[in-house]
Amino acid sequence: MALPTYASPLERVWYYTFRGICGLIFLFLIMPILIIMPLSFNVEPYFSFTEGMLSLDPDAYSLRWYRDILENGMANPAAMGGEWWSDMWNNAQWVRAIRNSFYIGFFATLISTVLGTIAALGLSRPNMPYRNLIMGILISPMIVPLIISAAAMYFFYSSAGLAQTDLGVILAHAVLGTPFVVITVTATLVGFDHSLTRAAASMGASPPRTFFKVILPLITPGVISGALFAFITSFDEVVAVLFLGGLEQRTIPRQMWSGIREQISPTILAVATLLVLISIALLTVLELLRRRNERIRGMTPQ
Amino acid sequence: MANVADTMPDPMTGEDGIPLKTKLRIAERRNRIKAALLVLPLFAFILVTFLVPIGQMLYRSVENNIIADNLPRTIELLSEWDGNNLPPEPVFETMVAELKIARETKEIGKIGKRLNYEMSGMLSLFKKSGRKVRKLETGPYKEALIKIDKDWGDPEVWATIKQVSDRITGSYYLAAVDLKRSPQGEIVAQPDYKQIYVSLFIKTLWISLLVTMTCILLGFPVSFLLSNLPMRTSNLLMILVLLPFWTSLLVRTTSWIALLQSEGMINDLLVTIGFIGDDERLKMMFNQTGTIIAMTHILLPFMILPLYSVMKTISPSYVRAARSLGANPFTAFWRIYFPQTLPGIGAGSILVFILSIGYYITPALVGGQDGQLISNLIAYHMQSSLNWGLAAALGSILLAGVLVLYMIYNKIVGIDNMKLG
Structure with missing residues (x-):
């Protein structure tokens, strides 16, 4: 979209104004995420830049809020050595929340990836009956507003004795994550060359062997990105945890929720910074997968 | 060849004497069953852990035992x-x-x-x-x-x-639209001080509409730029869209609190440059403004991504042709380019609108009294007032609205074409 040499002055003005507007919109998108990073190193318990921070005074910066992630809720933060570590691992609120988030996220992702991938294999077969209807039902958890899903699951899981248990939250998160797996894996299978499976079969491979040796390696990028979507859904989910989870099931977003509502402290900013780093890592993995997928299919970016 | 045809029995059969037509039908049916069997585990899982609970909730909105x-x-x-x-x-x-x-x-x-x-x-x-x-x-x-x-x-x-x-009973639904049954059995309006739900539904729709419009306004130029830049540059700029998309909702809400509160950075900046006095700090948080700004930021990527993928497919030759036929830049854009982006705008708008009418977290944290939406009231009736029948009725109305929008989305875009990331 380079500016042609014959552009009129008006076009020139518009060209730069337009880029300026776009720059502002990009700033609107990214600034809130970047701004919290320096703030999380604030030595004062405020949510704004102090004069010391602006003049780059090293004393105005500290790691105290990162330390607080580890120490908040500990019985005896002054202890030394092994005692400190086990105290931190077992009692610190944020550490517990981080452990819960990974634990719940892992199992929810496992369930939704396995079920979602198998279902996607069926859905992308040409002779699947009632395809659109079934697809609509399978991705409905993504469409129904979270508050309704959470309320409905709260009633049901309470009567089944699953409210305030790990299993209840895991099942709820697995349901919410499956649509993403179904969509990404189905999308990967659209470009799948079915003559490969026929070739494998004609050479005598059994269906399971064909699946593990031929189909799975080819759709792995789709499966992994689906799994990442499912994981981030669980990792970021707070409404279902609010309704279904008890104190024992507090995840990172749940802890942030009560942090924002009750005792707002820059510890939240430190946690937020760590979460942004995690999402940068996820984004990188996804991008690499996308490139690998394009390379395998023989498509190169133009 | 004629000899071969003569020796074939009629109708055509396989080696085992079964007509090929029948064999094909059997094979097709077997394939259909195989496909259905693959889908079955997930279907059963969703049925038990999701659809049954939703159905139970719908029943609760009329249950009166x-x-x-x-x-x-x-x-x-x-x-x-x-x-x-x-x-x-x-x-x-x-x-x-x-x-x-x-x-x-x-x-x-x-x-x-x-x-x-x-x-x-x-x-x-x-x-x-x-x-x-x-x-x-x-x-x-x-x-x-x-x-x-x-x-x-x-x-x-x-x-x-x-x-x-x-x-x-239908009384929860009546209550959800500010009506009630008088002791004489007629349907009458609730007393004035109890009429909150209809206006809240309207407010929810209005805020969602505002957020959708803002997303179109902000998303359109960015998508246009991204789809017209060389791949390498646009991939880099895409990170600025995708990073917010992948960042936790609560992180983004937290940073908006840090930015917008009255002791926050935007107010500090405005005071420092002397735009406003220290005692006239703008109130941008814990009201509707805060809700709209934060929701726009959170939902903007959902507008940009579909719009971008549509604009990517629009060939530049149409606009060039229009220009060479004498159209000025504005006419060429408005009459030729813009109509081709409408499917993208439609898809993005419905997506943003669906997501915003069911929004709960952001309004609850940054909305204050004034910026609460219908979801927040459902949560209130679920957790505080414990009027579950009313919560279920409000939820069912919201659900019905969302499903209608979803069907429209499905008609325009098709769920198969939904792209993520």
Whole structure:
């Protein structure tokens, strides 16, 4: 979209104004995420830049809020050595929340990836009956507003004795994550060359062997990105945890929720910074997968 | 070739003598069953853990067993009452008996609470009477009950009890649209101070519409730029869209609090450059403005991504042709380019709109009193007021709205074409 040499002055003005507007919109998108990073190193318990921070005074910066992630809720933060570590691992609120988030996220992702991938294999077969209807039902958890899903699951899981248990939250998160797996894996299978499976079969491979040796390696990028979507859904989910989870099931977003509502402290900013780093890592993995997928299919970016 | 055709039996059969047509049909059916079997585990999982709970919630919005279960005989007697004067003595007698039982089974609070939704004062009436009927051993019960609380002498109280005795009720839905049934059985408006839901639904739709419009306004130029830049540059700029998309909702809400609150960075900046005085800091948080800004930021990527993928497919030759035929840049854009982006705008708008009418977290954290949406009220009735029937009715109305929008989305875009990331 380079500016042609014959552009009129008006076009020139518009060209730069337009880029300026776009720059502002990009700033609107990214600034809130970047701004919290320096703030999380604030030595004062405020949510704004102090004069010391602006003049780059090293004393105005500290790691105290990162330390607080580890120490908040500990019985005896002054202890030394092994005692400190086990105290931190077992009692610190944020550490517990981080452990819960990974634990719940892992199992929810496992369930939704396995079920979602198998279902996607069926859905992308040409002779699947009632395809659109079934697809609509399978991705409905993504469409129904979270508050309704959470309320409905709260009633049901309470009567089944699953409210305030790990299993209840895991099942709820697995349901919410499956649509993403179904969509990404189905999308990967659209470009799948079915003559490969026929070739494998004609050479005598059994269906399971064909699946593990031929189909799975080819759709792995789709499966992994689906799994990442499912994981981030669980990792970021707070409404279902609010309704279904008890104190024992507090995840990172749940802890942030009560942090924002009750005792707002820059510890939240430190946690937020760590979460942004995690999402940068996820984004990188996804991008690499996308490139690998394009390379395998023989498509190169133009 | 003719020889081969002659030797083939008619109709064509395989080696085992079964006609090929039949064999094909069997094979096709087997394939269909195989495909269905693959989908079955997930289908069963979603059915049990998601669809059944949703169905149960829908049922809860019309379920009304509490009165019918606990005051069965009173209701039976009341059904013969004409509703004009006070019911006859036997009704009072059974009511006293059933109140005693309800007090034993601790259901009396629930009965009072249910009736209180229809007529205020019923909860205290039932609690008070429940405590005092214990001592009531002999009749006449009519005078005795009225002595306990003179409300028992009000025919409207009895009419209300009679009215909520059905096991299926539409009264939660009526309440959800600010209506109620009068003791005479007509549908009337709620008293003014109780009319909140219709205006809240309208406010939710209005804010969602505003957020959608802002997303179109901000998303369109960015998508246009991204789709017209060389791949390498646009991939880099895409990170600025995808990073917010992948960042936790609560992180983004937190940073908006840090930016917008009255001691926040934007106000600090404005005060420092002397744009506003220290005592006239703008109030941008804990009101509708805060909700709209934060929601726009959170939902903007959902507009940019579909719009970008549509714009990517628009060939530049159309606009070039229009220009060479003498159209000025604006006409070429408005008459030629813009109409081709409409599917993208449609897809993005419906997606943003669906997501924003069900939004809960952001309004709850940054909305204050003024920026609450319908979801927040559903959560309030779920967790604080415990009026689950009303919460379910409000939820069902919201769900119906979302499903209609979803079908439109499916018609325009098709769920198969939904792209992520």
